[in-house]
Amino acid sequence: MAHANAIFLSLLSGAALVLALAPGCSNSSAAPAVAVIWKVTEGPNGAGTCGAVYDTFSIGTIPQSGTIVTESNGSTYNEDGGSGGAPVTVQCTVAPTSTGYSVQAFVEYGDYGSLTINGSIAVSGSAQPGTQTNISGTFGDGIGLAGAKLADDDCTVTFTQNANMGIAPSRIWGVIDCPNATASGNTATMNCDGNAQFLFENCAQ
Numbered sequence: 001m002a003h004a005n006a007i008f009l010s011l012l013s014g015a016a017l018v019l020a021l022a023p024g025c026s027n028s029s030a031a032p033a034v035a036v037i038w039k040v041t042e043g044p045n046g047a048g049t050c051g052a053v054y055d056t057f058s059i060g061t062i063p064q065s066g067t068i069v070t071e072s073n074g075s076t077y078n079e080d081g082g083s084g085g086a087p088v089t090v091q092c093t094v095a096p097t098s099t100g101y102s103v104q105a106f107v108e109y110g111d112y113g114s115l116t117i118n119g120s121i122a123v124s125g126s127a128q129p130g131t132q133t134n135i136s137g138t139f140g141d142g143i144g145l146a147g148a149k150l151a152d153d154d155c156t157v158t159f160t161q162n163a164n165m166g167i168a169p170s171r172i173w174g175v176i177d178c179p180n181a182t183a184s185g186n187t188a189t190m191n192c193d194g195n196a197q198f199l200f201e202n203c204a205q
Contacts, residue, residue: 043179110142134154155176155178175197
């Protein structure tokens with residue numbers, strides 16, 4: 001079930017983000033939900049080592065400005081806006097730690113693909129998080145790579161594409177880039193670039 005995420009729209013800075021997304025603002029009874037713009041491309045390794053030219057899908061809506069629309073776990077979504085669609089599975093935890101947050105997030109969109117993010121996000125005071133490294137990411141590509149699972153343990157997560165991006169208990173909005181996402185196939189090793197803008201909300205803490 002789609003619903004508008006108005007919380008992020010009122011945020012004017014990284015500091016405002018952290019304050020506005022304090023634990024008391026979270027609806028813990030709501031199902032985990034996601035909006036994502038997902039793509040797997042040739043990246044720095046070239047077509048000869050990837051096999052994907054430009055595989056992409058989106059769930060929900062993440063405009064540069066305006067209303068964000070997320071899709072809840074268990075919903076059925078059609079990115080073309082027509083009837084029918086594919087099931088959306090969302091599982092996520094965004095939990096405070098002594099240095100920031102521990103993030104475990106997963107979304108799967110039918111047979112199109114999936115995204116998994118695991119890692120620690122360091123936060124200093126109320127500032128917007130800086131570039132995060134050593135994040136594990138997996139892009140399941142059911143579009144052009146026939147279900148290949150492309151994994152990279154040295155991805156980056158950034159929060160600069162939109163001024164309202166950031167992290168708070170139960171929520172995270174950022175961009176993950178995995179330029180050396182690798183999968184071993186039957187005949188050759190594929191190296192691709194996996195990239196996604198993602199917003200997970202209503203996550204466990």
